Amino acid sequence: MNGTLYGVGVGPGDPELLTLKAVRLINECPVIAYPAPDTGDSLARAIAAPHIPKGRHEIVIRTPMIAGNFPANDVYDHYADKISACLKQGKNVAVLCEGDPFLFGSFMYVYERLSNKFPAQVIPGVSSIGACAAAAGAPLVSRNQVLSILPAPLPEADLKARIIDADAIAIMKVGRHLDKVRRVVDALGLTARAQYVEHATMDTQKVCALSELDSPKVPYFSMILIRKPETTP
């Protein structure tokens, strides 16, 4: 009998934000896989580390990401084969994912390759969007407002149009797009309503008003939150 593929959301960074279900599956699955950069440590593994039993079979999914280009298909083909070999042996595999697996997660590339061949289940996790709003200490969206999640790499005109159209906006993966995002937010007169959050819920968390952000360089895991006033009472 084949094993089950689990996509396990481990949340935004604080190990205490794992769900009970994530902890259980990480404990139970004989094989743990997780994404990592080409060299260096895996953030997803670091978040889950307190719960990974010693001696587990671990698969490091190394996905080189060069200047905003996404990994080539053959990278995921390779790791899907490795995971597939475990599943065929009847072993359950937990693939750890930062945040939530199906909201901008790279787990989808594993899932798309394997979910038609093996039983598969996704365990939702705390996404960085709610975590950033919590860190900023301000509700992001309420009642019948429209929330748009915008990746910062979008072209400037697209960013602008979509910020205009929404009531609440989370701009993700700011990183090297900071200047562009600032320009757009400024042009729309929204800088006073914008908050900057990096590494939400981690030890390195930083929160400030966008107007007070003084570093010209910010990390990939950074977000700018904007909330417009409610128009209806």
Added chain:
Amino acid sequence: MNGTLYGVGVGPGDPELLTLKAVRLINECPVIAYPAPDTGDSLARAIAAPHIPKGRHEIVIRTPMIAGNFPANDVYDHYADKISACLKQGKNVAVLCEGDPFLFGSFMYVYERLSNKFPAQVIPGVSSIGACAAAAGAPLVSRNQVLSILPAPLPEADLKARIIDADAIAIMKVGRHLDKVRRVVDALGLTARAQYVEHATMDTQKVCALSELDSPKVPYFSMILIRKPETTP
């Protein structure tokens, strides 16, 4: 010394989707508050029930919601006063919130009234958006796509314009707006790409293609997910 106000996200419905931090705070706080309809049980309390110690002081925040109208301000003033009295006695209060407290949660009304007077902290939770995508078994959004979260009560023309502008769409709180949402999705030729999810992660969970949804009435906690094809490779 004043107590601390905690807004605790309890996730979409499965009690196993509480975070470790939520469980700890629910265990530690001497006062537990939660929203409930005018009559009947609290969903947030039901989700957290396995973790609420016996004999806790519980505050039921009864918020009448009549046909889409949000509760009046004085309802929240009243409960903020009750919570405030506990905080002044130095007791920590955990306010339970379905999903994530700062993403469309009613906790913001408590927070806005008390966070300037007492220490306050928000514990993000698993939102229904990731939970619905997991239930539907399909990634909702990837790479540099735009995700828009649209409340179904929006006017028909607004819904339409915002669905056109996004790559991935979650339409929340479908409930009595089903006919309108269907009309819009159909007019845009997106019905074949739309999935319907109700009560994600609960025992009563239901998932189907929107085209196969045969019930004319759906509950408030229902969502329609749409994902357009990726345009960039």
